[in-house]
Amino acid sequence: MFVDTSKEVRDADVSAVAALDEPTRRRLYDHVVRRPEPVSRDEAAAALGLARQTAAFHLDRLAAESLLDVVYERRSGRSGPGAGRPAKLYRRSAKQVAVSLPDRRYELAGRLLAQAVEESDATGEPVRRVLHRKAGELGTHLGAQHGTDVCELLERHGFEPRREDGTILLANCPFHALAQEHTETVCGMNLHLLRGALDGLDETGFEAHLEPAPGRCCVRLRPAS
Template structure:
């Protein structure tokens, strides 16, 4: 089964990006990122012309935001008694951060599409059939994870900007906007099945997902079941 390990954009991502807005902190981050080996406070302070206390403060702030990892190593290469305490060093973390306004989820779409192509190549099943099935399965898991919530709240977290209009739920934003403009039939079909899966996972029987393309909004909307 396809597993979506795409992180949602949450406040910690915004906080991490804001942390890089401080010029000295950004210089230190870039310095560590360019280094092939973990960097110590003294080394960073010397190379960038900073006070050691200033370098230490900003490096620790970057570590608190998970932008840097902290490791401890003995720089002398000695081990055992008398080797001294390991030095506190910093290296760039593997964390990936992305914030977009309005919200976009291109990695989610990319994973679904890649999975569909790979499985189709193995089984011979049409790519579109696999894509629809995988999108529905992912949507069902998203809905199940939000069990007990209203569908509007779940879709808000995924960037759809839902709003109620005359009994329907209109989605003011498409998280796959650029892809949908260039590959409308493929991406809108994927989105339709994804949202159908969300309703299924939530056990929401009051709405059904329908294609209803309109300028300035998602191609899918949720219609009340008669």
Template sequence: MAVGFTLVLVNEPKEARDADVSAIAALDEPTRRRLYDHVVRQPGPVGRDEAAAALGLARQTAAFHLDRLADESLLDVVYERRSGRAGPGAGRPAKLYRRSAKQIAVTLPDRRYELAGRLLAQAVEESAATGEAVQPVLRRKAEELGTHLGAAGGAVLLDVLERYGFEPGHEEGALVLGNCPFHALARDHTETVCDMNLHLLRGVLHGLGELGYTAVLAPAPGRCCVRLEPAA
């Protein structure tokens, strides 16, 4: 049985990365960081009064920073009645905060290890289920994903390459890729990861309907192993 893609986890436009940077920057404020650390250590949601008392802050200060953390999607807001009663006279639900399920990662240069990990895991699982060798499954999965990325949202080639961290540049009619989003994996498992990357980018070209370039392996120091050459 084929394993499907969880595309929402790899479709990360520049705006999403900028939001991650903003969220991390929000934690640079010492009081806000202390509040965040306090909330995530608690077994349940935390109210403003509880957080203020625990850290020796004014309630207004705690509320301001907790709301800022919620605005950055670092905390989720929930409403619960702490009285244990329901119905008329039970009072208004309290505004509480808990750790968000959002995962934040910012790497410079841009790396996409989760994308590679998911492709590799899907290939291993489908290979085990069907008996097909892992390498051809990985090539197919990578090309399918690349096709989806290229076809999504009416993008153009340079935009897609920039979005996924390849840092494209022009060189004698070709597009060279100044960054490998899978750098550490490609360094340690060169043949497997570069082959996956090649088929991912072939899929991108196919999804875009881009006939002006063809993806080829062209390893060079300090660059991605794939180069987009002018089509013959």
């Protein structure tokens, strides 16, 4: 299953990380994370010596940023009429938050590589061939589902496109560290990913070519011959 790592998701992650910059909010988050059970507003306020209203404000902000989940439970152990209202409780969200500058997409590469290894093991097809096909399929999906303009799509997924002499240079490699150590594998995957993206966009004006150079992505888009 493809996990969206688009600009909107990245911006949401940046906002979530920024929310933890406030000291009281970060203390509350750390307190909730350390507790084995969901935490109430009263419990959090008492533990950190805060006014209940202050604790509630910051806990709700953390929930709004998807850093905490909200659950409702009756702490009395009773149910039915007279049991009272369920308490609003907080626990750490299962959502993963990651921010990197420049933009990196290592989870995307890892998923493609894992899928290629598993399918190759099951079918006997060479793993590199499977990887190229999977990358192309994902690129086609991205182009068809999220694309309107080639530069907009590339920007959305972290490539930092720059128009230069009729070509499109990609100033950032989202798989930089992997490409440095496993150049042939990762650059081949990236080439097929971008060829698939052009297909998904139905973009016939450009072709993706491997043109590695220091300080940028190994692929450049050139006018179609």
